[in-house]
Amino acid sequence: MKNQVVNKSKVKELRQMAEAELKTRKSTKSVNEVDNLKLMHELLVHQIELQMQNEELMKAREEAEAAIEKCVNLYDFAPSGYVTLSEEGEITNLNFSAGIMLGKDRIHIKNSRFGLYISQESLELFNDFFERIFRFRKKQSCELLLKSSPDKPYYAHIDGLVSQNTNICMLTMIDITERKKIELELQKILDQYKNLNGYFIEREMRMIDLKKEINELLIKSGCEEEYLI
Amino acid sequence: MKNQDKFVNEATLLRLIAEEELKKDKSATSDMVEFDNLKLIHELHVHQIELEMQNEELKKAHNQAYEAIEKYVELYDYAPSGNLSLSKEGDIIELNYSAAAMLGNERNLLKNKRFGLYISHDSLGTFNRLLDRSFRLKEKESCELILLHKTDTVDKSICVHVDAQLSKNASKCLLTMSDISERKKLEIELNKTVELLREHNLYKP
Numbered sequence: 058m059k060n061q062v063v064n065k066s067k068v069k070e071l072r073q074m075a076e077a078e079l080k081t082r083k084s085t086k087s088v089n090e091v092d093n094l095k096l097m098h099e100l101l102v103h104q105i106e107l108q109m110q111n112e113e114l115m116k117a118r119e120e121a122e123a124a125i126e127k128c129v130n131l132y133d134f135a136p137s138g139y140v141t142l143s144e145e146g147e148i149t150n151l152n153f154s155a156g157i158m159l160g161k162d163r164i165h166i167k168n169s170r171f172g173l174y175i176s177q178e179s180l181e182l183f184n185d186f187f188e189r190i191f192r193f194r195k196k197q198s199c200e201l202l203l204k205s206s207p208d209k210p211y212y213a214h215i216d217g218l219v220s221q222n223t224n225i226c227m228l229t230m231i232d233i234t235e236r237k238k239i240e241l242e243l244q245k246i247l248d249q250y251k252n253l254n255g256y257f258i259e260r261e262m263r264m265i266d267l268k269k270e271i272n273e274l275l276i277k278s279g280c281e282e283e284y285l286i
Numbered sequence: 287m288k289n290q291d292k293f294v295n296e297a298t299l300l301r302l303i304a305e306e307e308l309k310k311d312k313s314a315t316s317d318m319v320e321f322d323n324l325k326l327i328h329e330l331h332v333h334q335i336e337l338e339m340q341n342e343e344l345k346k347a348h349n350q351a352y353e354a355i356e357k358y359v360e361l362y363d364y365a366p367s368g369n370l371s372l373s374k375e376g377d378i379i380e381l382n383y384s385a386a387a388m389l390g391n392e393r394n395l396l397k398n399k400r401f402g403l404y405i406s407h408d409s410l411g412t413f414n415r416l417l418d419r420s421f422r423l424k425e426k427e428s429c430e431l432i433l434l435h436k437t438d439t440v441d442k443s444i445c446v447h448v449d450a451q452l453s454k455n456a457s458k459c460l461l462t463m464s465d466i467s468e469r470k471k472l473e474i475e476l477n478k479t480v481e482l483l484r485e486h487n488l489y490k491p
Binding site: 071072074075076078079093094096097100101103104107108110111114115117118121122124125128129130131132134135136137139141150154196198200214216217218220221222223227228229231232233236239240243244246247250253 | 320323324326327328330331332333334335336337338339340341344345347348351352354355358359360361362364365366367369371384426428447449450451453454460461462464465466468469472473476477479480483487
């Protein structure tokens with residue numbers, strides 16, 4: 058309905074423009090009847106040509122619009138986060154999943170720096186990753202802690218690549234928070250074992266030292282060594 | 287005779303008048319026709335220019351659409367992650383270059399192939415559940431799969447994280463795959479180390 062109204066006013070506007078254009082094109086010389094008929098015939102032929110061309114263009118436009126919709130769906134509704142960055146690291150485009158991952162509305166994120174959404178501890182990693190993407194022009198990966206929610210951590214695995222034709226950087230992000238949590242848990246246990254082992258080694262070394270001391274004292278007092286070290 | 291003459295004269299006169307009248311009339315209609323023709327020509331001219339302008343605009347719109355398509359195609363085709371669309375039966379409808387590289391084959395040769403052919407036996411159950419849940423529950427689903435990456439020179443497996451989501455019209459399932467082989471290797475190493483320590487240590491932290 059709204060479209061129809063827009064179309065009507067558009068048609069009217071086109072007509073006015075056409076009339077104005079005609080005024081500038083019209084020659085002043087008068088034409089006789091035969092010329093008129095010939096002219097009319099030519100005009101009719103040309104008109105049909107134009108109408109055919111017009112129809113084809115309309116069809117092409119419809120096809121293009123359908124193709125765009127398909128592409129937009131593939132990009133916008135992709136299950137992973139897609140972000141494109143300029144050479145300066147500014148977000149030029151992103152899809153819905155990426156918006157959710159970065160914790161803000163899509164519109165508010167556009168044109169802001171991607172670095173703003175990365176936690177302080179991961180910033181250096183990201184800068185290195187971003188630099189590598191442009192230097193090697195091959196797929197690069199990294200894992201970053203995002204700032205999307207202040208109360209719980211959000212870890213993302215990010216793949217990045219520079220496009221061939223344009224110099225834009227394409228990133229895809231997936232959520233690896235759960236597996237990162239398990240990894241951190243395991244790392245903690247491992248650290249505890251390391252500490253424990255360190256403690257045991259220290260204790261063992263101390264025992265060896267003591268045994269050495271006892272052996273020395275025994276020798277000094279004319280006895281034989283008691284411990285084999 | 288005189289009467290007859292008079293009659294003849296009158297007839298000639300009448301005829302002359304009629305002819306004169308007709309001539310007058312004719313010139314009037316011809317004037318009308320000419321006027322109508324001019325009007326028609328004007329109309330045609332206007333309409334022609336209208337069409338020309340409309341065509342220009344359509345061409346412009348078409349070019350813009352084409353540019354947008356090119357942009358999106360590049361974003362899809364050359365994305366660093368593997369993008370795939372699967373039918374309900376698990377056939378590959380479309381895929382990008384990264385996905386083709388992960389599956390170890392050319393893009394064109396992979397179209398219409400069954401995705402399951404490229405998944406390790408151990409991961410097949412996980413994949414079937416993912417596809418089934420995606421089409422049934424229409425929510426985003428994730429899983430981890432082991433892909434068989436077989437080419438003439440390489441025969442290895444790749445560990446990928448998969449996110450799946452049904453397309454808007456629910457006709458196909460959109461998948462993105464990220465290679466997490468490196469991370470998986472680290473996880474396995476870490477797990478092994480911790481298990482080993484658990485087994486051999488009398489003291490549990």
